[in-house]
Amino acid sequence: MxxxxxxxxxxxxxxxxxxxxxxxLNFPCADISAPLTVDNSSVPEKVLVRWKKxxxxxxxxxxxxxxxxxxxxxxxxxxxxxxxxxxxxLRSIPAGxxxxxxxxARAIGKPNAFRAVGQACGxxxxxxxxxxxxxxxxxxxxxxxxxxxxxxxxxxxxxxVEAA
DNA sequence: AAGTATCCATTTA
DNA sequence: TAAATGGATACTT
Numbered sequence: 001m002x003x004x005x006x007x008x009x010x011x012x013x014x015x016x017x018x019x020x021x022x023x024x025l026n027f028p029c030a031d032i033s034a035p036l037t038v039d040n041s042s043v044p045e046k047v048l049v050r051w052k053k054x055x056x057x058x059x060x061x062x063x064x065x066x067x068x069x070x071x072x073x074x075x076x077x078x079x080x081x082x083x084x085x086x087x088x089x090l091r092s093i094p095a096g097x098x099x100x101x102x103x104x105a106r107a108i109g110k111p112n113a114f115r116a117v118g119q120a121c122g123x124x125x126x127x128x129x130x131x132x133x134x135x136x137x138x139x140x141x142x143x144x145x146x147x148x149x150x151x152x153x154x155x156x157x158x159x160x161v162e163a164a
Numbered sequence: 165a166a167g168t169a170t171c172c173a174t175t176t177a
Numbered sequence: 178t179a180a181a182t183g184g185a186t187a188c189t190t
Contacts, residue, residue, distance in 0.1 A: 083173090101187090116174085119183080119185080138186075141186095
């Protein structure tokens with residue numbers, strides 16, 4: 001299976017599609033290609049192209065700080081149940097808004113699971129589209145980012161969010 | 165500002 | 178199946 005390059009104004013992302021949708025997305029400079037074992041051989045090329053197109057559009061929207069109107073199907077099959085909940089909660093964060101790990105934890109019904117939430121965010125295979133960058137620590141502290149704090153700051157800035 | 169406590173999920177034995 | 182480790186934390190001093 002092969003990662004599909006997705007051209008955006010911020011660079012070329014690389015998307016990995018499974019038969020169910022977008023399974024992995026990494027940043028242009030992300031050297032670590034996910035050794036994700038997925039099979040997209042059953043997916044018609046037309047569909048793959050469509051998904052790529054949707055991914056590209058979504059990325060552009062995200063890079064412009066806009067709400068993601070249309071997303072390609074996201075394949076969270078790799079993640080655990082809990083991670084799925086977390087990522088789903090992350091998706092509900094409005095653009096230009098930031099949320100704390102504790103808030104996310106509360107949102108999934110486990111107020112004290114904020115650390116686990118952080119872990120789940122770190123394990124998020126689809127940055128940007130799943131707004132893990134909008135999640136900050138308490139008191140608007142920066143925290144970290146899998147793709148590098150550089151990207152997190154950039155993404156937040158594009159949404160008009162000023163982080164310390 | 166720094167240190168400590170706490171808690172869940174994940175990973176490893 | 179159980180125990181140990183880690184973490185993009187939170188809270189207290």
